Amino acid sequence: MSRAPYAADPATTRGREFEQHFHGTRGPRSAFQRDRDRIIHSIAFRRLAGKTQVFVAPDGDHYRVRLTHSLEVAQIGRVIARELGLDEDLTEALCLSHDLGHPPFGHPGEEALDESLIQRGGFDHNEHALRTVMRVENPYCDARGLNLTWETLEGLAKHNGPVTQPGWALAELDAAFPLELTRWPSLEAQVAALADDIAYDNHDIDDGLRAGYLELDQLLELDFIADLWRSVEQRFPHATRDQQLRELVRTQIGVMVNDLLATTRENLKGITSIAQVRGAGCALASFSPDMARRERRLKTFMYANLYHHDAQLRTAQGARSVIAKLYAAYDQDPSLMTPGWCETLPDAEPERARHIADFIAGMTDHYAMTQYSDIFGERPEGLRNV
Structure with missing residues (x-):
C-alpha cells in the first residue's frame, strides 16, 4: 500500500539529536528502519525477556513477559499501519520500545521507585522509556543514547497524547531536544498506543485463564464477550475448550482492529498532511464510541478480577x-x-x-x-x- 499523505515520511525526518555519518556501511535502510533496528539490538530491549507483564517471574514458559507483549503489540500495530498507509517501520519502532522504561516487577516496581524518589521528582515508566533511549543506553562512539529520530522520540513521549505537565525526566529531555509536547503526535504513535491496548486487553485474558485467576463464566458476564463466545462455539463445536478460548481471544482482537480501522478512516476524511494530524486537537486514530465503552468495561473487569486479585x-x-x-x-x-x-x-x-x-x-x-x-x-x- 502506498504511503498516505498524513503518514510520517523518513525522507523528511527532523533528524537526530546528534549528527552521525554512516559512510554507507550500514545497509540501505530508512531513518525509521534504523530506529527500529537500534531498538531491537539494544540491551534494554533484550532485558524485556526477564520483566513482568502480568505475572512475576512465572515458572511456566507460556506466560507473557514484556518482550513477548511488545512483539505482539508490534504485530498488531504493523497490520493497522499497513491498512492506513502509515509508515510501518516507525509504528513498529514505537510498539517495540513503548515498555523499555518498565522496572522489574512491572507496576509494583514502578510504584516503589516512584516512592523512593518522591523528594527527587518521582519515577514514571513512560518517561523512563525516553530516558533509556536518550541517555541510559550508550552503545555509540559518536552520540549519546540510541540517538533515534525526532519522530520516534516524539512518539515515545506522546503516544498517550499531548503532555502539558511533564515530569523531570521528560522536561530535561525536551529541553535538550524539543519534542513539541503540547501537540498531538503522529498517527503512527497514536496507532502504537491503541495496539498496546488491544494486545494487553486480550492477551492478559489468555494468561489469566491459563493461570486460573480468571474463569470463563466470569468473562461471559460481559455481554459482548458472551456474544463472541457463542459464535465461537457455533463455528467450532468440536474444538477443545482450550482451542475455543484462544479463538475467542483472536476474534476479539480482530473485532477491535476492524473497529479501529473503520473509525480512524472516517476521522481522517479531509486530512491531507501530518501537520493536520498534529494540529487536529484530538486523536484521529480511535475506537468507535461503542467500542471505547466496551474497552473501558473490559479494563474495569480485568482490574477487578485479575490485576487486583488477592494473590x-x-x-x-x-x-x-x-x-x-x-x-x-x-x-x-x-x-x-x-x-x-x-x-x-x-x-x-x-x-x-x-x-x-x-x-x-x-x-x-x-x-x-x-x-x-x-x-x-x-x-x-x-x-x-x-
Whole structure:
C-alpha cells in the first residue's frame, strides 16, 4: 500500500539529536528502519525477556513477559499501519520500545521507585522509556543514547497524547531536544498506543485463564464477550475448550482492529498532511464510541478480577518491598552497585538518586531478586504467583 499523505515520511525526518555519518556501511535502510533496528539490538530491549507483564517471574514458559507483549503489540500495530498507509517501520519502532522504561516487577516496581524518589521528582515508566533511549543506553562512539529520530522520540513521549505537565525526566529531555509536547503526535504513535491496548486487553485474558485467576463464566458476564463466545462455539463445536478460548481471544482482537480501522478512516476524511494530524486537537486514530465503552468495561473487569486479585496484590506488596530495600541499600552503600554504575555515581542530588533509580530500573526480575539475595542474605519470598 502506498504511503498516505498524513503518514510520517523518513525522507523528511527532523533528524537526530546528534549528527552521525554512516559512510554507507550500514545497509540501505530508512531513518525509521534504523530506529527500529537500534531498538531491537539494544540491551534494554533484550532485558524485556526477564520483566513482568502480568505475572512475576512465572515458572511456566507460556506466560507473557514484556518482550513477548511488545512483539505482539508490534504485530498488531504493523497490520493497522499497513491498512492506513502509515509508515510501518516507525509504528513498529514505537510498539517495540513503548515498555523499555518498565522496572522489574512491572507496576509494583514502578510504584516503589516512584516512592523512593518522591523528594527527587518521582519515577514514571513512560518517561523512563525516553530516558533509556536518550541517555541510559550508550552503545555509540559518536552520540549519546540510541540517538533515534525526532519522530520516534516524539512518539515515545506522546503516544498517550499531548503532555502539558511533564515530569523531570521528560522536561530535561525536551529541553535538550524539543519534542513539541503540547501537540498531538503522529498517527503512527497514536496507532502504537491503541495496539498496546488491544494486545494487553486480550492477551492478559489468555494468561489469566491459563493461570486460573480468571474463569470463563466470569468473562461471559460481559455481554459482548458472551456474544463472541457463542459464535465461537457455533463455528467450532468440536474444538477443545482450550482451542475455543484462544479463538475467542483472536476474534476479539480482530473485532477491535476492524473497529479501529473503520473509525480512524472516517476521522481522517479531509486530512491531507501530518501537520493536520498534529494540529487536529484530538486523536484521529480511535475506537468507535461503542467500542471505547466496551474497552473501558473490559479494563474495569480485568482490574477487578485479575490485576487486583488477592494473590496479585500479595505479590505486588512483596515486589514493592524488594525494590524499596534495594534502593535504600544502594543509597546507603553505592559500592553494592556494579562497578560501572558505582564509579559514575554523581555526588550531587537529585542526580545521585536518579542514577540509582536508573540502575534498578534496568534490572530484570531475576537480577533484582539475585541482588536482593546477595545483599540481604535471603531469597525474597512470595514473588512467584503462577
